[in-house]
Amino acid sequence: MIVLLSLLAIGAAAGGLGWPSVLVAWLLLMAVVLARRPTIVNVEAPTAELPEPDVYDPLPTIAATLAAIDSPAFVLDAEVNVLAQNRAAERLFGVLPAGAHLTGRLRSPGILDMVRETVATGEPNQIEHSERLPSERVFIVRVAPVDYPGRDDPMRPVAGPLYLMVFRDISELRRIDRMRSDFVANASHELRTPLASLRGFIETLQGPAKGDPKAHDRFLGIMFDQATRMSRLVDDLLSLSRLELKAHIAPDQTIDLVPLIGHVRDALLPLAEDVGVEIVLHMPDTPVHVLGDRDELVQVFENLIENACKYGQEGKRVDVYVRHDAAKAVEVSVVDSGPGIPAEHVPRLTERFYRVSVADSRSKKGTGLGLAIVKHILTRHRARLIVKSEIDKGTEFTVRF
Ligand code: ADP
Numbered sequence: 001m002i003v004l005l006s007l008l009a010i011g012a013a014a015g016g017l018g019w020p021s022v023l024v025a026w027l028l029l030m031a032v033v034l035a036r037r038p039t040i041v042n043v044e045a046p047t048a049e050l051p052e053p054d055v056y057d058p059l060p061t062i063a064a065t066l067a068a069i070d071s072p073a074f075v076l077d078a079e080v081n082v083l084a085q086n087r088a089a090e091r092l093f094g095v096l097p098a099g100a101h102l103t104g105r106l107r108s109p110g111i112l113d114m115v116r117e118t119v120a121t122g123e124p125n126q127i128e129h130s131e132r133l134p135s136e137r138v139f140i141v142r143v144a145p146v147d148y149p150g151r152d153d154p155m156r157p158v159a160g161p162l163y164l165m166v167f168r169d170i171s172e173l174r175r176i177d178r179m180r181s182d183f184v185a186n187a188s189h190e191l192r193t194p195l196a197s198l199r200g201f202i203e204t205l206q207g208p209a210k211g212d213p214k215a216h217d218r219f220l221g222i223m224f225d226q227a228t229r230m231s232r233l234v235d236d237l238l239s240l241s242r243l244e245l246k247a248h249i250a251p252d253q254t255i256d257l258v259p260l261i262g263h264v265r266d267a268l269l270p271l272a273e274d275v276g277v278e279i280v281l282h283m284p285d286t287p288v289h290v291l292g293d294r295d296e297l298v299q300v301f302e303n304l305i306e307n308a309c310k311y312g313q314e315g316k317r318v319d320v321y322v323r324h325d326a327a328k329a330v331e332v333s334v335v336d337s338g339p340g341i342p343a344e345h346v347p348r349l350t351e352r353f354y355r356v357s358v359a360d361s362r363s364k365k366g367t368g369l370g371l372a373i374v375k376h377i378l379t380r381h382r383a384r385l386i387v388k389s390e391i392d393k394g395t396e397f398t399v400r401f
Contacts, residue, residue, distance in 0.1 A: 058148035058162065059083055072139075072167040075146070076102060077160060078119050080112065092131070092167070111141055111165075118143045118163060129167075138174050139167040186353040190233055190367070194226035201226075229365065236369040239299070240352070243376040251293035251381060257322055257332060258283050260294065264301045265320070271306060275313040279305060283322040290330050290401045296377045303370040304334040304397045310364040312338025315394055330401040337394040346387050350375035 059075065063084035066073045072089035074082050080103075082096045093105040103112065114125045124144035131137045146162040201219045209215035265279050272279050290297075301320075308318040315337025324330045341349070341356055348354045353368040355361040361368055371385075378385050378399060389395040 056150050058146070062146060062148070062162065062164070066164075069166075071169065074102070074165045076115060076143070076163040076165055078163075080115050080119070083162070089167070114141070115143050115163065115165065118145065119161075128170075137169060137171045139169055139171075141165065141167050183352055186368075187233075187237060190353065191230060194230045197226050198223055229367075232365065233367045233369075236367045236373060239373050240369060240376060243296075243373065243380065247376065247380055249380070250291070251296070252291060253294060254289050255292045255294055255297060256287040256289055257297070257330065258288055260297055261301055261320060261322060261332065264298055264305060268302065268305055268309065272309050272318070275309055277309045277313050277316055277318055279309070279318050279320065281320050281322075283320075284324070288322055288324050288330055290381075290383075292381050292401075293377075296380070300374050300377050300399065301332065301334070303374050304399075307370060308334050308336035308338070308395070308397070310366070311360075312336025312394060314338055331398055333396055333398040335394065335396045340391040340393055340395055341387070341389040342391065343389075346389060349387060350385065 062075055063086075066075070066084065066086040069086060070088050072092045073086045074089055075084040077083055079101075081099050081101055082104075083098060085093075085096060096102075096105050102115070106112075108129055110127050111129060114127050117123075118125050122145055124142060126140055126142035129139045129141045131139070143163055143165040146164050148162065151161075201223050205216060205219055209219065261281060261283065265281055268279065305318060305320065312318060317337060319333075319335045321331075321333045321335070323333075345354075345356045349356075350371045352372040354372075355366065355368045358368075360366075375385060381401065383399055383401045386398040386400060387395070388398075
């Protein structure tokens, strides 16, 4: 603009306008142009404080995710303070105020050492931990750093390193493991006893009793009984494993319980006579239908009525009631007037090899597996076994379909 005005002024002067008037006009126009130009001013930076940049806090998101998990879980900071805990953790350890140190609830030195090691190394760790109260439980406790988004972003101030500690309940797995190994030990023990006795008798027959026909007869009789006991045991074990294989397949035949229980009574008559017991049936005149597997239901009622005859023989009578009500619920009860079962044994009767008295069961040709088989069959039939017993009065086993 300044150059343009200067050129115009030179042009005007050359064109014949007088020098003084051109100079005055040029000066005036220059003053106006310069006055309109923006001035560059050094402005001081404002002294008021800028608002804090947003602190990204991952805790609410992590806590909301934990709330959806049913294993106990905690979010910890590097000082092992609890920043968040989910419902499952509250149920197991009680509510901890936010920010409280973990030792407020968990004193286990193993867990604390593990968390400190993870804080120091940044590596996940896990240990096994058991809780005795309210009931014995075993957990795998794992702690790991939480790699939340923006954790390593230098431009983004974050809430510090966080650690996630989760409890995985393995009590049920442990119980099944223990049951499995107990079962193998029990089965081997049950087979070893008759086997040892068979070997003993064979050695005696080969040695000291070699030429003794009387001893032969007696020992062979005992050997036969022992071999029969072993095959009963193997049969029961095979029944159990077959039942386990089809535990999830519900039976679908329609069975009338009235003739079925009549058949079981007939089959057990010789045993009942042997022990001096009368089996009395109380059944409706109409059919009582259930969905079931015929052979398995025969096995259930054979086991229950046989037990009532064997263990309740002093009552001299076993009553079997078959009932069905308007709501179509079907119940079969086997009642004896024997010595009864002490209350502390009742909840364990259906465990494999559980017997109130081992000697009593063995003398009555028991394997300790009868009620375990009954329970397996009834589970497959979606039916329940209810046991009521009173000392010196007798026992009632009820199957409710
Ligand atoms: P077992 O082969 O020993 O008879 P079961 O599983 O059938 O095994 O029964 C387990 C135990 O339950 C028996 O050893 C016995 O002690 C007890 N029991 C079962 N039925 C009766 C009953 N009616 N009266 C008393 N005790 C019983």
